[in-house]
Amino acid sequence: MPNRILPREGFTGDFVGSVLGKTVFSPxxxxxxxxxxxxAPPNAPYLPQKRDGVLNWLRIAFALGLVSRVNSWLGRRAINRGTSDKYDWPREVIVVSGGSNGIGKHLVLMLSERAKSKIAILDVIAxxxxxxxxxKYFKCDITSSEAIAAAAAEIRTAFGGDPTILINNAGIIYARPILENSDREIQKMFEVNTLAQYKLLREFLPSLIKRNHGTVITVASQGGNCTTxxxxxxxxxxxxxxxxxxxxTSELVTRYNAPRVRTVLVTPAYAKTFVTRDMIPEDSFLSPLLEPETVAEAVVxxxxxxxxxxxxxxATANWFTFNLRSMPIWIQTSLRDRLDRTVQAPEKKHAWVSRDE
Structure with a gap:
């Protein structure tokens, strides 16, 4: 991992939040x-003699930091069901849908370097x-249950066993208003972004449940929390x-008795990938335009x-989108309306878009 002070995106709200979390709000x-x-003695050097105001602020920061840490611990304990599990990464078999380019490409490269796992790429393009x-690359139309089953059989033969990690990363977008999306575009988005995840789960989840071991990662979008x-x-x-x-996440415990099968939800903001080809994505202090490596690194x-x-x-933009529905209606409406400006057709192809569909 490269050594850097600022993130790839530069000076952003995430960077400020990270610094505050490690300093002011560190209990x-x-x-x-x-x-x-x-x-400290009243005459201690480098410290003010009148300290009441500073002490009050420090106590508030301590309380907020402590509450945040306890809340995070409770959340981790709940979602992990109070259980732990061990992974032997060189022996794990990872399936990455949409691993041929974009975020999926960097997921594969980082996992190969850091985990040394066996990795299968499922994609329609090489x-x-x-x-x-x-x-290994396995050409597969993930919208077809038959194609998934055939690819799964090849994976089990090639790697000598069932996959233990499923990363549902593949996604597609046609960024258009409701009346401008064709039936085929709408159908394809749901086939790739949603239905394919069900089909991949039906193929690979049973072996995870049987072993009570493994991970399913769902790469969604902040757009799933806040419609643009x-x-x-x-x-x-x-x-x-x-x-x-x-x-x-709930059915693994309540229906399948597999509490050690882990689930991870990923909600990225706009990133420099093929997905943003038809829009002028937001790039601001609170919601920076992400490098695909940044998203992949967080997942890994x-x-x-x-x-x-x-x-x-x-994280900053995600806080707003995740908590949007708890906000007053006038704030929700204003924020959604504001996001309209990001979905405008670019005058020329973005530098990060290397292909056309």
Missing amino acids: VKTLLAVLLFQY PDYTLPAGV PGMTAYCASKAASINLHEGL NQLLKGQSGYVGVS
């Missing part, structure tokens, strides 16, 4: 600061990069995949923990 650091200001050792005008059908398909993830970091989780990238 350990703020507690030490409280003790220092409280008990990878646009040289495959590392242990990575001009791409309503796409957002609806991603909302459906979020619901799939939530239902799967979570997967290698061997824990269930929720990965929102960027």
Whole structure:
């Protein structure tokens, strides 16, 4: 992993939030600061003699940081069902749908380097990069149950066993208003973004349940939490995949008695991939235009923990979209209307779009 101070996207809300989380809202650091200001001699150098105001702010920061840490711990414990599991990464078999380019490409490359796992790429187009050792490409139309079954049989033969990690990453978008999307475009978005995930689960989930071991990662979108005008059908398909993830997470425990099968939901903001070819994606302090490596890195970091989780990238924008429905209606409406400006046809092809469909 490269050493860097700023993220790939530069100085953003995520960077500021990360710094604050590691300093001002770190309970350990703020507690030490409280003790220092409280008990240091009045004439201690480099410390103000009148400290009441600073102490009050430090106590507030400590309380907020502590509540946040406890809340995060409770969330992790709940979603992981109070159980742990071990992964032998070189022996795990990972399936990545849509792994030939974009975010999927970087998922494959990072997992190959960091986990040394066996990786199967499912895609209708061949990878646009040289495959590392242990990575194989299987041409597959993931909207077809028959094609998935055939590819799965090839994977089991090639890697000597059932996959243990399924990354539902493949996605497609036709960014147009409701009346401008054709029937075929709408159907294809739901086939790839939603129905294919069900079909892949039906093929690979039974072996995970049987072993009570493995991970399912659902790559959705912040559009699934917050519908953007001009791409309503796409957002609806991603909302459906979020619901799939939530239902799967509960059914693994309540219906299938497989609490160690992990589930991870990923909701990226706009990224520099083929998906954003038809729009001028937002690129701001709160919602930066993401490099595909940034999304892939966040997914890989979570997967290698061997824990269930929720990965929102960027975290700042994700906070707003995730909590949108708890906000007053006038705020919800204003935010959705504001997002309309991002779905405008670009005057020329974006530099990060290397192919046409």
